[in-house]
Amino acid sequence: MRDCCVAFVLASIAFVLAVSTAHAQPQPPRDRSDVEAQARFESGRLAFESGRYEEALADFRRSYELSQRPLILYNIGIVLDRLRRDAEALDAFERYLEAVPDAENRADVEARIAILRTQVAAPPPVQEAAPIPPPPSPRPQEGYEIWAWISAGVGIAAAIAAPITWSAADDAYDDLDRRCGELGCSGAQIDASSAPELVDATNAMIVTAIIAGVSTAVAWTLYFVDLRLPSGTAMRIGPGSLRLAF
Structure with missing residues (x-):
């Protein structure tokens, strides 16, 4: 899937999380969980850009758990896809489209879902067992x-x-x-x-x-x-x- 889509959604989520602080007028104090959700999202974004996908996955999941913003499901799916955890990535993408049916990147996500379904359904490759070496000849x-x-x-x-x-x-x-x-x-x-x-x-x-x-x-x-x-x-x-x- 194109990296521009990743950057687009990451930027979109960052905007959604930060929008409550963008107004010039005074705002009521935000909920502590929302503050943590934004911080964990930002940490996950930096980890993703640095190639630390396991850390990014943990941060995005925590951000979604706190904020329940459906766009984060797409980020979770992207990270799982990079980690080659196909079944989990497929689940995250399907939940994302279910929560955001009119997503602008729906066509790209559906294309990736089709590929992941094929990969998940395919049986794992069978590895031939290494031949057992013959026992050493008896010593005299x-x-x-x-x-x-x-x-x-x-x-x-x-x-x-x-x-x-x-x-x-x-x-x-x-x-x-x-x-x-x-x-x-x-x-x-x-x-x-x-x-x-x-x-x-x-x-x-x-x-x-x-x-x-x-x-x-x-x-x-x-x-x-x-x-x-x-x-x-x-x-x-x-x-x-x-x-x-x-």
Whole structure:
């Protein structure tokens, strides 16, 4: 709607509110509510011109409540229209034309009413819901923990078994020395005894304990590193490689 119509009605209402003080002849004191109505109207006009529409709406409504001047309904409708409160603006404009059927701006107001009725009757646009992101993949901390405990158990068992097999191998060689005497045992005699197998078992236990210890350290490292990774990120071990998976 044209801004000139807004200015026209604002000026008209200002004149209506101020007319009681415009005469040169002495006038009886005005009612306190009329004074407040004029003050609130003027405050609303200034707020409207400054773009403070919520303040203007409150002032115009209070001015109308005090004075019941129907022209203020038009101003209320204009402010509500600027605030995009279509249903309330439509009601204010319809009440304005009902109270002032011969309003000079009736054609403009009726045109705006027709637009507002269409907007109020139209259903609100349906907004598509944002897709729900998939849940993050499970973190493999439990797998690392199990791996660490198994490796630790194997390493401890190997570390305990290694001295036992070493002691048994030493006893087997002592027994060979006693049986063979000063001449010493032949290779066949040594191979026929359990001493070489016990030595091999001791070496295997030592190697197993070392590997298990390294494996335990790696597993616990991955476990605690994975706890500090962002959600959805995990450490993965592939053939011959260690990488981050997202």
